[in-house]
Amino acid sequence: MAEPEITTPDWVKDAVFYQIFPDRFARSPSLDAEKPGHLEPWDADPTPYGYKGGDLLGVAEKLDYLQDLGITALYFNPIFQSASNHRYHTHDYYRVDPLLGGDAAFEAMLAECKRRGLRVVLDGVFNHASRGFFQFNDVLENGASSPWLDWWTIREHPANAYDHGRPPGYAAWVGLHALPEFNTDNPQVREYLMRVGEYWLRNGIDGWRLDVPFEIATPGFWEEFRRRTKAIDPEAYLVGEVWGESQEWLGGGRFDGVMNYVFTEAAIAFAAGDRVRRALVEDRSYAPWPGIDGTAYAAKIDHLLGLYPWPVQQTQLNLLDSHDTARLLTIAGGDAASVRLAALLMFTFPGAPCVYYGDEIGLPGALPDHWTRRTFPWDHPERWDRDLHAAYKAMIALRRAEPALRRGAYHRLHADRDTYAFARSLDGDAVVVAVNVATEPRTVEARLADLGQTVGSGEPSLLHASGGEATVSVTEHGLRLALPARGGAVVALGRGAAR
DSSP: OOOOOOOOOTGGGGOOEEEEOHHHHOOOGGGGGGSOSOOOOTTSOOOSSOOOOOOHHHHHHTHHHHHHHTOOEEEESOOEEESSSSOOSEEEEEEEOGGGTHHHHHHHHHHHHHHHTOEEEEEEOOSBOOTTSHHHHHHHHHGGGOTTGGGSOBOSSSOOSSOTTSOOSBOBGGGOTTOBBOOTTSHHHHHHHHHHHHHHHHTTOOEEEESSGGGOOSTTHHHHHHHHHHHHOTTOEEEEOOOSOOGGGOSSSSOSEEBOHHHHHHHHHHHHGGGOOGGGTTTSSSOOOSOOOHHHHHHHHHHHHTTSOHHHHTTOEEESOOTTSOOHHHHTTTOHHHHHHHHHHHHTSSSEEEEETTGGGTOOOOSSGGGGGOOOOTTOGGGSOHHHHHHHHHHHHHHHHOHHHHHOEEEEEEEOSSEEEEEEEETTEEEEEEEEOSSSOEEEEEEOGGGTOOOOSSOOEEEEEESSOOEEEEOSSEEEEEEOTTEEEEEEEEHHHHO
16 A cells, blocks of 8 residues: 655744643733632642633733744643643533633634734643543443443443542543543544544644544544544644654654654753753653763764654654653753753754743743643743843744754754754755853864855854854864854854855
C-alpha cells in the first residue's frame, strides 16, 4: 500500500505559540460577579485542588501584551466544563467551563483573536472523561441497568469510583478513579468523539493538541480523526502529546507534529549542563539529566532531524517546558543564562516554538505539578525578569523577521565541548547561529563550504547577541565568531549581509 502524502499546515511553519493554563494566566474583573466566592487569592501559593479564577476574557484583555511579545498562536490547556482546575477531568465537551466565563467568553475571545490574526489551538482529552461526565455518572447511578454501560469497561457493580483504598471498578487512566477511560472500540463512543473534534473546528478553532493519544489503541481511530477534521479545515493543526520518537504518529496519516520533547531534552541538557536538578526531571518521560556537551548535542540534533520528513520537521511543536514539567528556570537552579541559551536554540530551530506562559518573565516552577502552574504576576511587575523578557522579545522578533529561521534548511557547522554552530538557509539567504555554554568566552570557526554560500562583498551582519558582546569576522573558509561566556550570536550572510 502506498504511503500517505505528507502535508502539514502551512501557517504553523511561521507560528510562535504561547501555552496558556487558563485558571492561572489572567482574570477579568468583568466576570468577578459571576464567579463563586470560594476562590484562592491570585497571589497566594498554588494548591493541588484550588481554583484561582482565571478566565478567557482575561486572556482577551492580555492580547496586546502577547502580540507585543511577538506571539501569533495560542495553545490552551483544556477549557471544557470540568471539576478540576486543570480541566483534564471533562464533564461536557460541548460546554466551556463556567469559571472560564462559559461559551460567551470563549466566543468573545476567539472573535478578538481572529480580528488580530491570532490562531487558537485547544487541548483534546479523548481517551478518558471524568466521574462527572453524564454517560459515566449514569453508570454510577444505575449500575448494570445503565444504557451507557458499554461506553466504558466496567468490572464490578456498583463501580468503585471513590474508595481510593482499592482499585476503581472500571478501566481508568493510570488507575485514577477520577478518570474513567472511554471504550473507543464502541462505534457510538468513537462517533461521539469524532463529532467533538469536528464541532469546535466548525466553530472557528485552528487545531487540536491531542492528550496521551497512544492510550487510544482502537485501530484507525486517529486516522479517521484526521480525515474528518481535515475535511472541515485542511489547515487544521493536529499535534499529539507524544514525548519520545514518533515516527508511527508522523507518517502523514495521523498528526502534523508532536510536542517535541526529544528536542526539549537535548536543549536543556546542553544549555543547562550540570546545573540540571535531577530531582525535577527524573520522573518525567524525558531525560535532560545529566547534562551533555556540544558534540553530544550535535549528535542528538542530527538524529532528530533524520527521524521525520521535512514537512513534519517544520510543524513540530518545540518547547522548553510545559504544565507537565518543572519550569526550565527552576530545573537550571535559577540560572537565567540557561534559559536564554535554550531559548535561542528553540527560536532558531525548525518547527514552531512554544512559550509556556510566564517563562518570558522568569516565572519559577518546581514539582509537584501545581507549582509549575502558578499564576502570572500581572500586578507585581517587580517580580518580572525584565532582561529575560527583552531577550525573549528580541529572539521572537528575529525569528519572525528572518524567513530562513522559520523555513530554511538546517546545516550543522561546528561542535565541540562548549560550543555549537549551525546555519539555516533559504533562497540564497543564510543565517548562522552559534552558542557557547562555557563560563568563559569562546571563539568558533564556522566553515561555510557545505552551505554553498559565500559571505559576499559586504560584511556579515550581526543580528543578535545573547549574554554579552559578540563579534564576527570573515576568514578564508567562513566566519570567526567571538562569543561571550554563556552566550550566543546570530549572523546574517548572503543577501542578509547587504541589508
